[in-house]
Amino acid sequence: MINIKLASTYLYLLIYILLSSGVILYNKWVLSPKYFNFPFPITLTMIHMGFSGAVAFFLVRVFKVVSPVKMTFEIYATCVVPISAFFASSLWFGNTAFLHISVAFIQMLRALMPVATFIMAVMCGISKPKCDVFLSMWLISVGVVISSYGEIHFNVIGTVYQVIGIFAEALRLVLTQVLLQKKGLTLNPITSLYYIAPCSFVFLFAAWCLLEKTQMQVSQDQNEFNYWIFFSNALCALALNFSIFLVIGRTGAVTIRVAGVVKDWMLRALSTVIFPESTITGLNIIGYGVGKSPSLLLFKVQAFSHIYISYLI
Known part of the structure; x- marks a missing residue:
């Protein structure tokens, strides 16, 4: 007899x-x-x-x-606003990287995510430097360097954008x-978007007015704006946001981390088929293997696992 709960978990x-x-491949194709x-990208x-x-x-x-949470102006100004600002920045810089480097190389650079998260956690005082974690961070960094060295179409600008986004x-x-x-405060998928998405939109709108408004107007005069493309793209992004929280709620940290590794490998394979310029070399694969393997061990570090799970997003 089929275990319905297990089957539904695998489906999620x-x-x-x-x-x-x-969503990643769609964004790359659009940009x-x-x-x-x-x-x-903005x-x-x-x-x-x-x-x-x-x-x-x-x-x-x-x-x-769902019902909105109890949100005061003080909490919104001191918590939601800075979180929204960095959320908007990460998406902005991450999407900008698509203009300069391949999907496969972007996924390899994202191996740096646990390193960046650990550095920020230590700086904010919620994690302490430990020898085993430091060794994992060093190995991950070495792996990313190897991947970068083996990248045929290496682009400094795109790499900088991606690292800033990370x-x-x-x-x-x-x-x-x-x-x-x-x-x-505990925000579910809907309330998270309810509070954070509009604030992120405001930050992005300010950047858009300064950096892309004029170019966008010129481009729109020359090309017809395809609303169906952007509607379907935004719908996919919204569905992804909901699926992330749904999966996290149904699985453990190790399970979803393994799913993320499977997703990364599949994404790199698909990107080379859809985008011929996304060439993967032997050094890329070796570097990614070196960089990704230690990251699974980080779940054993209790002080770090509670924020590292969100790396999959």
Whole structure:
């Protein structure tokens, strides 16, 4: 007899893997000058946040699927605003990297995520340096260096954008731990988007006015804006946000971490098929193996695992 609970868990993991891979590949296709040619990462990220915030508003205020948490102005200003700022920054810089480097290399650089998260956690005082963790961090960094050295189409600008995005995401994770949980707030997938997405949209809108507004207007005069492409793209991003929280709620940390590794390998394989320029070399594979293997051991470090789980997002 089929275990329904186990089968549903595997189904959720499969949905997460497919959505996560699909959103990354879709974003790359939309932004790349070689394909859809919409080189405006801030605009794309702003569309995602605006759509997610609007859906969350209707679910909370109109359909009343969930109730909003007790949110004071002081908590919003000191907790939600900085978290939203770094969330917007991580998405912005991460999407900008698609313009310069391949999907496969981006996934290899994301092996640095536990290193960035640990550094930020130590700086914020919620983790302490330990020899075993430090050794894992060193091995991960060596693996990323090897992968970078073996990258055929290495681009400094794209690498810098991706690394900045990684550290912004790491700081967002740490701030979520430090600020929200100390206030006793627990946000579910819908309320998280309800509070964070609109604020992130505001930050992105300010950046858009300064950096992309004029270029966007010129481009729109020359090319027709395809609303269906961006609607479907934003819908996929929203579904991914929901699936992440759904999977985390149904599985343990090790299970979802293994699913993330499977997703990474599958994504690199798919990217080489869909985007021929995404060439993977032997050094890339060796470096990724060196960088990824120690990261699984970090779950044994209790002081670090409570924020490291969010690395999968």
